[in-house]
Amino acid sequence: MWIGVVSLFPDMFDALTQQGVVGRAVEKQRIALEFWNPRDYATDRHRSVDDRPYGGGPGMLMKVDTLRAAIFAARERAQQATGLVPTVIYLSPQGRKLDQQGVQALASAGPLVVVAGRYEGIDERVVESDIDEEWSIGDYVLSGGELPAMVLIDAAARLIPGVLGHQDSAVEDSFNDGLLDCPHYTRPEIIDGRQVPDVLLSGNHAAIKRWRLKQSLGRTWQRRPDLLEGRPLDAEQRKLLNEFIEEHAL
Numbered sequence: 001m002w003i004g005v006v007s008l009f010p011d012m013f014d015a016l017t018q019q020g021v022v023g024r025a026v027e028k029q030r031i032a033l034e035f036w037n038p039r040d041y042a043t044d045r046h047r048s049v050d051d052r053p054y055g056g057g058p059g060m061l062m063k064v065d066t067l068r069a070a071i072f073a074a075r076e077r078a079q080q081a082t083g084l085v086p087t088v089i090y091l092s093p094q095g096r097k098l099d100q101q102g103v104q105a106l107a108s109a110g111p112l113v114v115v116a117g118r119y120e121g122i123d124e125r126v127v128e129s130d131i132d133e134e135w136s137i138g139d140y141v142l143s144g145g146e147l148p149a150m151v152l153i154d155a156a157a158r159l160i161p162g163v164l165g166h167q168d169s170a171v172e173d174s175f176n177d178g179l180l181d182c183p184h185y186t187r188p189e190i191i192d193g194r195q196v197p198d199v200l201l202s203g204n205h206a207a208i209k210r211w212r213l214k215q216s217l218g219r220t221w222q223r224r225p226d227l228l229e230g231r232p233l234d235a236e237q238r239k240l241l242n243e244f245i246e247e248h249a250l
């Protein structure tokens with residue numbers, strides 16, 4: 001997967017490229033990550049990358065000429081590297097809320113150019129002419145688009161075949177099948193008098209699988225009933241959830 005990043009703070013992405021799953025994927029060239037910094041296109045003495053908003057008011061905007069130069073360069077490289085026209089994503093509080101379905105769509109959309117904004121954002125005419133999709137990662141205020149861009153890249157990278165060693169864990173990821181995860185346990189068997197559920201020590205793999213699915217369904221029902229609305233349950237799952245509800249009826 002080819003991803004171009006337009007950002008004033010490319011070094012922030014070291015957190016992604018130097019570590020873990022995405023780091024290894026970049027190393028194994030499952031993902032190509034390239035960066036374009038608008039500051040490199042600044043021509044004035046102060047190398048300015050921000051500009052004042054028409055109409056006044058607090059805050060600055062990304063300077064149009066340096067931003068567009070970086071976007072065009074990234075787009076050009078995407079086509080050169082992949083032969084495809086990239087989807088240009090702008091991370092913004094006004095964007096569509098990112099969820100696993102959105103991540104799956106982005107991970108299979110071919111090359112991406114991801115634009116991380118700073119200041120109060122970017123000129124609306126640049127959004128109209130150069131941006132294909134706007135995405136937000138949630139309803140809270142951050143200082144820029146870099147962390148959201150890293151969230152998007154990390155989530156998409158996990159879905160690229162071969163990126164995760166144990167591919168099955170990506171498939172079984174709770175948000176992959178739309179349910180919350182079941183509880184997990186590891187040594188010691190007793191912590192402050194609290195024991196591990198017997199079924200997990202039984203070695204009965206069918207019972208363990210059933211117990212875990214039941215816990216996932218039950219916890220989703222308790223904590224995120226909204227996730228169940230968009231997800232039909234088969235007869236077995238319905239039965240397990242009903243059992244859980246009866247056991248937890250207050």
Ligand SMILES: O=C(NCc1ccc(CNCc2ncc[nH]2)cc1)c1csc2nc[nH]c(=O)c12
Pocket residue numbers: 091092093117118119120121135136137138139140141142143144145148
């Ligand atoms: O660039 C991002 N944030 C920086 C930022 C924060 C606030 C403002 C506007 N502030 C004035 C205002 N707001 C509402 C009315 N008036 C502009 C830019 C960002 C990208 S994706 C994302 N997802 C979740 N949260 C985020 O902050 C982000």
